[in-house]
Amino acid sequence: MLAKAGHGVGLFERHAFPRFRVGESLVPAVNLILEKLGVLERMDEIGFPQKHGVQFFSSNGPSRPFYFSEVRDERMHNTWQVLRSEFDRMLLDNAVAAGAHVETDTPVIEVCCEGATVTGVRVQRLDESEGIVQARVVLDASGQQGVVAREYSEQELIPGLENTAVYAHYRGVRMDTGIDAGSTLIYRLDAESWIWFIPLMGVVSIGLVTSARGILRFGHSRDEILQAAIDQCPALLERMGDATLVGEVRVARDFSYRAKRDGGAGWALIGDALGFIDPVYSTGLLLSLRSAEIAALEITCALAREKKHPDLSGFSTEWQVAFDRFLPLVRAFYTEDFRFGELSKHEAHRQGLIDLLTGIVDTEEAIGVVNKIQQMFDDEAASKP
Ligand SMILES: Cc1cc2nc3c(=O)[nH]c(=O)nc-3n(C[C@H](O)[C@H](O)[C@H](O)COP(=O)(O)OP(=O)(O)OC[C@H]3O[C@@H](n4cnc5c(N)ncnc54)[C@H](O)[C@@H]3O)c2cc1C
Structure with missing residues (x-):
């Protein structure tokens, strides 16, 4: 997205591609981002299986399937299950096609700074030589490794989801x-x-x-x-x-955590470097791609305003809201008596659940069901002596 907006982008990836990755089920809200990246057609050409819904099984038997066709926006009536090696390679190729300079097999080994401002990275190239790459903004997209996150932020584990x-x-x-x-x-x-x-x-x-x-x-x-x-x-x-x-x-x-700081002068965290919640609703790639999209927009605006290294702290407000809407639903899944069937007896709550499973967090129904679950937790806490 940054390369498409005309910025010079250098992308340094530790591994050779393709490489194995977990995180293979998309939610349909990802489609809107894939559309902006111009890769929707490639998804079918590669042959990823179409995903139309989700079904939950418990000792009481299967839930009624949740089909994405029950959401209003037709663009989200289905999505894909992705072999990450292929999906990630396709996105990397797309970055190259947009004009990004990509080096694989090239780990970032140090974050360079002047005082509290991040000014670039030191990378180790395939021939073992090292180089310093200066940048107005360093985006940490290194996942759980959190190359910048570990130095400039702190990853807070989410209690109860260990x-x-x-x-x-x-x-x-x-x-x-x-x-x-x-x-x-x-x-x-x-x-x-x-x-x-x-x-x-x-x-x-x-x-x-x-x-x-x-x-x-x-x-x-x-x-x-x-x-x-x-x-x-x-x-x-x-x-x-x-x-x-x-x-x-x-x-x-140790995969459920969020970073205490999302950015600062010359740096920002995106994807798993910023945070991740348990995989139960397959929200990882949505949150990752969404944080990257928000960061790209924010950086484009900030670079137009400022000459050197813009301060990106607080860029992820919208991402934090989405994270906080998914979190009660994740916590509810891990409670003794949680039943999708029970919650979805109420029509608006069923719609809210489908919206959330699709990755839509801002409809009245989605907010309604999140509030309902939160209320259940609050009532339970209040009833304890
Ligand atoms: C068990 C499990 C199941 C999951 N299931 C799902 C699912 O079904 N659906 C879903 O959407 N999400 C799922 N996820 C989440 C998903 O895997 C992540 O959200 C997603 O991969 C994050 O993408 P990312 O690009 O931020 O990080 P990553 O995919 O981890 O990519 C980070 C990249 O940075 C590179 N890197 C690391 N360190 C350096 C360095 N020093 N220099 C250069 N490069 C470096 C790595 O080689 C890697 O290629 C799951 C996660 C887990 C743990």
Whole structure:
């Protein structure tokens, strides 16, 4: 977006692309950003499966599916499940096409500053040589690594969401057909644990998310833990008769946090460097892309006003509002007696839930359901002695 707006952009990426990444299910609000980037057609050309909805399973059976076609804006009636190696490469190619100078295999090894102002970065190139790149603004898009975030901000873990994920890709899993073929399925094992099921190109991504302190009750090795979780879930197990593991079982932890500061003189945090909430509603890429979009707009305005390194503190207000709307819904998922069915009996609340699952946080219904959940937490807290 910055390159398209005519700015000189240098992008330094530690790894060679394509590279593996978790975070494969989009919510349809991402479509609006992909449209602005001009990559909507590429999404179908690559062949990512279409995602029309989400369905939740608990010991009481499946919820009614939530279909995105129930939101008003037709542009968000479906989205995609993405193999991140392909999706991220496509976005990187798009940045190059827009005029960004991209160097992969080139980690940032130091943030350069003058006093409290960030003035550039030191990078290590493929041939082992080091170089200083000066910039009016340094955007930290380094994810959980938080290259700038670690020095200039502080990542605050979100209490109550100290979860760990264990996940892998499988081939030969029985999938649904028709409109449900690309849906995300969420299997809730208990108040602390659930499994995601995300159909991708030729494989299905399956992952357990559970509390970090309780994970060893599933087993000791990664493979044991994931298999034990699948074994505890009959509705999933019946799909796995012919399934084989593809690649390795991986682990992610400490992923729910937000940075105390979003920016300062000459710097800003975007994507996971700014923050991330638990993966249960697949909001990660939406929040990441949204923070990047807001930052690009803010930087374009700021650079037009100021000569040197603009102060970007407070740029992410809109992102913080979205984060705070998703948070109660995430917390509710991890409470003992949370039932989507119960909440969606009320028509406006059902609409609010669908809006939020689509990634829309600002409709009356979405705000209504967030307030309702918050009220439930407040009542519960007030009833405790
Ligand atoms: C278990 C789990 C499941 C998830 N599931 C979903 C999901 O279904 N849907 C969804 O939308 N989101 C999901 N997410 C969230 C999603 O993965 C992230 O929100 C998203 O990847 C963030 O993108 P990013 O570009 O900010 O960071 P990343 O994708 O982490 O990219 C950061 C990049 O910075 C590079 N980098 C790091 N350090 C340096 C350095 N020093 N110099 C140069 N480059 C560097 C890395 O190599 C990497 O390529 C999930 C997250 C987790 C933990």
